[in-house]
Structures are given as C-alpha cells and as structure tokens.
Amino acid sequence: MLVTSAQSGESGGMPQLNPEFWVSQIFWLVLTFGLLYIILSKLILPKISNNLESRKSQILENIETAEKQREESEKQLKEFEKIILESKLEAKNYFNEARQKILDDINNKRNALDKEIDNEVNAAEQEIINLKNASSEKIKNIAIETSSELIKQLIGEEANNSSISAIVEEQSRKIEEKQNGV
Amino acid sequence: MYQFNVYRIGPEIKLGSVDISFTNASLFMVISTLAVLIIFNLGAKKKSLIPDKIQLLAELSYSFVSKMISDTAGSKAKPYFSFIFSLFMFVLFCNMFGMIPYSFTVTSHIIVTFALAAFIFIGVTIIGFIKHGLGYLKLFVPSGVPIVLLPLIVIIEIISYLSRPVSLSVRLFANMMAGHTMMKVFGGFVISLGIIGGWLPLSFSVALTGLEILVAFLQAYVFAILTCIYLNDALNLHH
Numbered sequence: 154m155l156v157t158s159a160q161s162g163e164s165g166g167m168p169q170l171n172p173e174f175w176v177s178q179i180f181w182l183v184l185t186f187g188l189l190y191i192i193l194s195k196l197i198l199p200k201i202s203n204n205l206e207s208r209k210s211q212i213l214e215n216i217e218t219a220e221k222q223r224e225e226s227e228k229q230l231k232e233f234e235k236i237i238l239e240s241k242l243e244a245k246n247y248f249n250e251a252r253q254k255i256l257d258d259i260n261n262k263r264n265a266l267d268k269e270i271d272n273e274v275n276a277a278e279q280e281i282i283n284l285k286n287a288s289s290e291k292i293k294n295i296a297i298e299t300s301s302e303l304i305k306q307l308i309g310e311e312a313n314n315s316s317i318s319a320i321v322e323e324q325s326r327k328i329e330e331k332q333n334g335v
Numbered sequence: 336m337y338q339f340n341v342y343r344i345g346p347e348i349k350l351g352s353v354d355i356s357f358t359n360a361s362l363f364m365v366i367s368t369l370a371v372l373i374i375f376n377l378g379a380k381k382k383s384l385i386p387d388k389i390q391l392l393a394e395l396s397y398s399f400v401s402k403m404i405s406d407t408a409g410s411k412a413k414p415y416f417s418f419i420f421s422l423f424m425f426v427l428f429c430n431m432f433g434m435i436p437y438s439f440t441v442t443s444h445i446i447v448t449f450a451l452a453a454f455i456f457i458g459v460t461i462i463g464f465i466k467h468g469l470g471y472l473k474l475f476v477p478s479g480v481p482i483v484l485l486p487l488i489v490i491i492e493i494i495s496y497l498s499r500p501v502s503l504s505v506r507l508f509a510n511m512m513a514g515h516t517m518m519k520v521f522g523g524f525v526i527s528l529g530i531i532g533g534w535l536p537l538s539f540s541v542a543l544t545g546l547e548i549l550v551a552f553l554q555a556y557v558f559a560i561l562t563c564i565y566l567n568d569a570l571n572l573h574h
Contacts, residue, residue: 168339169512174360175446176353178341181361182447185368186425192372193424194417200379201397204390211384 289325296321338515339443359439360447367428367441375424396424400559407560408567415566422451423559430511430551434544442554443511445504452504455562463569474568503561510554514547 300317304310343356378393386394400420404412412419426442433440441447463471475492476485521543524536 166336168336168341169443169445169508171341174341174343174354174356174358177355177358178360178444178446179450180350180355181357181364182441182450185361185364186421186451189368189371189425190418190421193375193421197372197375197379198397198417198420201375201393204379204382205394205397207382208384 293318293321293325296325336516336519338439338519339512341439341444360441360444363429363432363439363441367425367432370432371421371424371428396420403556403560404563407563408570411570412563412566419559419562419566422455422562423555426451426507426558427552427555430555431548433511433515434548434551440511440515442507443515445508448504448508449500451558452500452507455503455565456500459562459565459569462566463572466570467572471569471572474572499565503558507554507558510550514543514550518543518547 297314297318300321301311301314304317341358341360343358344362345357347354348356374389375393375396378389378391381387381390383390397420400423401416404416404419408415429441432438433443460471463474467473475489475496477488477492480488518540521536521540525533525540528536
C-alpha cells in the first residue's frame, strides 16, 4: 500500500487526465489504426475471404464429384451383378448341355453294347442249340451203332437198324420229357 | 498509478506547435498493429483446404466478426466489415498486450477510447444522414408514443444519442483502468502483508488475471458490437 500511494503521489492523480500527450496519442492512434485498417481491408481480409470462398466451393465440388462417383459405382455394381447372373446362367446351360451330351453318349454306347451283347448272346444260344441238337443226334447215332454192335455180338446176327433207332428215339424222348417235364 | 503514465520515448517530435512525440502509448499501438498484421498476414497467406492453426485462427476470427455484423446490423453493413474487424482486433490486441506485466494498456486512456468512439459516432451520424437524409431525425421520434409524452421522449432520445460516444469510450476505458488498478491494489497487498498473509491476495491476483483476460476480450467485443448496433440504427432506422 505504501508503494502504491507513493507512486500515485508522484504522478499526481490520474495520468489519463493529464493532457500533455493527448495530441500525440490521438496522432499515433490515427496513424496506427489507419494503417491497420488500410492494410487489413486492402490486402489481408480479401485474401481470407477468398480462401473461405474457395474452400466452400472446393468442398461443394468435392461433394458433387463424390456423389457422381458413388452413382457410377452403383451403376457398375449393378452391371457387375448382371454379368454374374448371366454368367451363372451360361454356366448352368453349359453344364446342362454337357450333361445331356454325356447322357446321350452313355445311352448310345450302352445301346450299342446292349445290341452287341444281345447279338453275341443270340449267337451263342444258337450255337448252343446247334451243338445240343448235333450232340443229341450224334448220341442217338452212337447209341444206335453201339446198340447194333452189342446186339451183333450178343446174338450174332444183324439187327434191324430202323427198329433200334425207333427204340433209341423213344428212349431219348422219354429222357427229354423227364428233363423238361419234371 | 505508475503503469498508466505516458512518457516520451526518443526525441521530441513537433508538428508545428503540437507535440506528437513517440511515447510508450505509441509504442504499444504500433506493437498491437504489427501483431494483428503479422498474425493475419500469416493466416491469409496459406491457402490449404485444411487450415493449419494460424490460418484457422484468422479464418475463425473472420467468420466470428462477419457473423457478429450480419446478426446485429444485417447485410447492409457488409461494406463496413473491414472497419469493424480492424476496430475489434485493434482494441482486443491493445487490451491483451496490456495484460503483460510492465506493459502499457493503450485502451486504459480515455483520450484514446474517446477518439475512437467520437470517430464512430461522427461516422455513423454521417452515414445515417447520407442514407436517409433528414429522415434520419426520425430516429429521435419513436413510433407509438402518446403526443403528450413526445417532447420529453425526443429530448431523452437526443441526449441518449449524444451520450453514445461518452458511454462507449468510458465503458472501455473504465473497465481497463479499473481492472488494472485492482490488480495493482492486490499486488500491493501481497507486498504489505508479506510472506505470511500475502498468499490470500496473491491467489486473488491470480484469479483476477484470468478475469481481466476475459474482460479484455469482452470489452473489445462489446465495443465492436455496440458499433454494429449504432451502424444498424444508421442503416436501418429501427424506430
């Protein structure tokens, strides 16, 4: 407090009311503030205003481009989906075609094979039948020959071939009947 | 009150018979002006889309003052933007530089604030008369007032209009001076109470410093916004 009162006592009341430097203060105020106003208004503020404007327009532009790009990408996505769908369909078609082809091929081959097998089987059956027939004929002949031979040796005279063959025929028919019938 | 003393720096400069010497007040006016110019020049130089700190500072100040003007005085006040901006920044920086210990507060001198306020008052009055001619006088005749009361109201309006420069200048000057004086008084208490009792006023001083920084900003803002309001009266004739 002592210091304060001593200092204020020195200057004698409020220095603000001492008019000694009033003109000087006004002069320098006008000079500095005038300079500040001129430089700010002519050089600096237009630049800041420009910066703000250009940022605003830049942002708007960017938003516009982003919007455009988004739309384009959406379009492309749709196209892409379409392509995928189409290719899926195509693949399905290809698959079906191939399957059909293979199935046809298999059927054809199987049919051919079946036919071949049938033919072979038929041929074999025919052969078997032929062989059977031939063998039964041969057996009969052998039976007749052996019978006549046996009769000749037993009795010593020629037996009637036709009657022997008739007996053999009858016997063989009986056997056949037995085999088939029972 | 030593901190409010104005003293000559360098030689005495005379323009005719008047003393316009460079003083500590002039020094701080120059410092504030240069600080504003340097900061805003740096802020305006760069043109990056994403601003750095100093550019952001400049652009935020620009938008802040721009919004303040358009809110209070409308779009007609656009041409006066540069002036209001300079005024706000000048007062703000003078106030803020005054917060540095051992510095000088330009705005704590009534002559400085009164010169600014008088210039604003005269300028606003001229703008009013240019825009509205003698119709500007309608400002003193509010509508919807009974005839009997009208003479009284007109006198009150005229007095209130004429007291604008005084109230504008005294408000800023008194706030700055009172704040600094209070800090000085509390600082004096710290010394006189010594190391035992001095802590209480010291903590007050710290708190007051924060308050004074707020006041420094607020008074600059009030000064600018009142200028806007006066400008609004001159441009739009509200009464």
